[in-house]
Amino acid sequence: MLMSMISKLVNIVFGLLYPAYSSYIVVKNKDVRGYVHWMMYWIVYAFYSASENFTDTFIGSWFPFYHEIKIAFTLWLMSPATSGAGTIYRRFLHPKLLKYEPEIDACIVNIKNQTSNFVFQWAARVFGVVANTCTETFWNTALRAGGAQFLNQLRRTQSLDDLDAADGDMTANMFAGLWSPPRVRSRAYLRNDASTSETDMVQSNNQQLYERER
Secondary structure, three states, X not given: OHHHHHHHHHHHHHHHHHHHHHXXXXXXXXXHHXXXXXXXXXXXXXXXXXXXXXXXXXXXXXXXXHHXXXXXXXXXXXXXXXXXXXXXXXXXXXXXXXXXXXXXXHHHHHHHHHHHHHHHHXXXXXXXXXXXXXXXXXXHHHHHOOHHHHHHHHHHHOOHHHHHHHHHHHHHHHHHHHOOOOOOOOHHHHHHHHHHHHHHHHHHHXXXXXXXXX
């Protein structure tokens, strides 16, 4: 138990904090050699950290001197004097990564595509469920709030039959105004019109005779 705590403390201080600060110094000073050293360290440490989760679970409780070996290995990796990370990277990791790089890239692209499709499908389903829930909530609220009359009025205002009827009435009124037939005059009106014409003719003849006698 004590060695497990010491191993975790060494890993935090010498495996993470010290390399992180050293990497900051290298980046600030633009030291190419130190940059290459710490980049190799972080690549090796990433694989070591991933494998450590499995070894702690399966062999950490029964393998002799397991935590002591972890402490020594962490110090060996990060020390610039031993250059353990550089040795592991050049002899093991770099050749394997170079060999399987196309397969790894294809696997990463495949995972990205599947993840994107899953996310889009999941988002579409969630959006559909939310839209249906909001619609049902709206109609249920409308029904509870005196909604039968409200719904009938809403359907009536949006009915295509009402729009067609209104359009038909407007068209009929327009053509009625354009093609209205002439009014038929009554017989009494025609008789009055004829008598008025005869009176005018008599007066005209009398006027002509009067002028001749003069």
